Amino acid sequence: MEQIQILQHRDDTASRIGMWLFIFTEIFLFAGLFLVFIVYRFKYLDGFHLAAKELNVTIGTINSIILLFSGMTMGFSFVAVQKGNNKFALALLILTVLLGIIFLVNKYFEWRIKFQHGLYPGSSELIALSKGDVMFFGLYFFMTGLHALHLIAGLVFIIVVIGAIIRKRITPEKLALHENCSLYWHLVDLVWIFLFPLFYLIN
């Protein structure tokens, strides 16, 4: 049988379009949750005010700064790869991963305090409180939990990019993977930028 030559075909614009479309879907995923949040916030205005005071604004602020800073290191690493400075890029990416992990550790302590106070869905102490509290903490755990899952997915993505840079699969001419990873990481950032004021600041 005659051999068929299959040409490898690469289109960076296409992969960028694909990533943006995927990000649209992620935004709509969270949009559904924001809708739920708004509905219950207006239904239980007082309950949400009081419940929000239970959250620790300091840890929330620190976490926001950490994530914003990690967005910056991510962006710098992209520029570094563009300029061919792979070592610096790798250092920045590893820093990004560490910042992401610090965020998760902070989140863990925050959650643990809530659990110690019995403020988690299904606990008898929470159900004894007002319906506004039940809904607030339900949303709090679900939304920050889903955000944390996205953050973990982002970390895995960054580790894939680190591997690709080490194996020279990402070069100044071939940046699509790195660019898409940055886009995804900024999405994780962006979602948090909306979660933070909704849960911590409005009270």
Add this chain to the structure above:
Amino acid sequence: MNNNYISYLEYQGKHKGILGWILSTDHKRIALLYLYTIMSFFLVGAILGLLMKIELIAPGPTIMGPQTYNALFTLHGITMIFLVVIPGIPAVFGNFFLPIMIGAKDVAFPRLNLLSWWLYVAGALIALTSQFLGDGPPDTGWTFYAPYSLKVPTNVISAVFGAFVLGFSSILTGINFITTIHRMRAPGMKWMKMPLFPWSLYATGWIQILATPIIGITLLLIIAERVFKIGFFDPSLGGDPLLYQHLFWIYSHPAVYIMILPAMGVISEIIPTFARKTIFGYTAIVISSFAIAFVGYLVWGHHMFAAGMSAQALFFFSLLTFIVAIPSAIKVFNWVATLYKASIDMQTPLYWAISFIFVFMIGGLSGLFLGSIATDVYLTDTAFVVGHFHFIVFGGMGFAFMAAIHYWFPKIYGRMYDKSWANTGWFIFFLGYLSLYLPMFYLGMSGMPRRTYDYLPKYHGANIISSLGAIVMLFGLTIIIINLVRSARFGAKAETSPWGGSTLEWKVPSPPPLENFEEIPEITKGPYEYE
């Protein structure tokens, strides 16, 4: 005819046998994988439907009790909606013909395309486990309405999670098609020179991307509700079950257009080919697709007229529901105008296409009864709704799917089917279809509720006609399937362009070679230009 090429059916890649199919990233092979899986699920769903119709042939328990009946209509709904109708035309014919019709060698992300199929299979299997694991098959209906779906002990979680995974598969297909259409059109194929089937897939892709995540999150909320008892939709914890209905229909109404837009695209391909005439009002058809996609977002409330909404909301949802009927009507006028004074060649695909217009109009016009608030309050949750729904979804997508398989069959397999058996099958199927669903309008008008295994004796007569119709229709379906399966193996060799179609897929050999085109064609004229 040039026989000196290797078709996608014969090509041996690095994997042999079945692996050469389930690991192939060729869009044509993936399309056939979808075809076989979707057809299998369609048969399962059809048999479940037949069992329900046999149950309804006489009042009282005939072959099953209420719990089994509830589980059956739930499984019938989940199978038909999530496994058959939503992926149906885009995943099978979109995958196969979108790249060929726009002059490309494959879709933009071939590996993602294969992943979509695997996710589809995984989602189907997860949904299927709900039948065997846990405390019995779910009985919530395919809509999983809260708070019932939160409280009932049956295995709702795996059905819901299966639907979530299937949504993921649908999103990835949408992303793939949109990117393909943006990036891979052949040189010279301007947007307004693109055939109408790719146009309909483009509009569908946007709905898939922008609506499916909402059902994704809603289904995740249902799972979280059941596992963690959060209370989003549980009134006893402060939640609002109506909010669930809103979130569910924000996706599931646009999903109706995910089903119907590609079907309309298929019909817009078939009619000019057999009319030997350029399509009437190309631009109007393109614009109406987007009008449907856009307005279709804003009408979800009409599923909830009887559930409780403010008077203003009722008014606007009803008004928008009437408005969304307009672009569909524009398409019908365009198809009919294309057939006017044409040199029509009556062949099997055109029989299907014309019967599509017929049943689609009955479905659309009966929808207006449900879209106006006063009549909806009377008709809601009756057999009328079931009749309307099946005329739109099964009459729309199902007939278009049949039209598409009979239209593109010679291209896909390189063989022609037996036309007289195909026409016989169509005729029996069509008669059975009408006798199955038309009585439901009468039954609903006279007050028979849907989703009930039993009914009052006064509804008996019409139910007999309906149940016999189901048997006749499945008999027709059997003829159609046997004819196609036999012809795929033993049919006469098909020419490159057996119907004289003018779009690009009729310029490549049947079956197409591995990479579709030896040289990417230059497009100079519109898609439907017949001299």
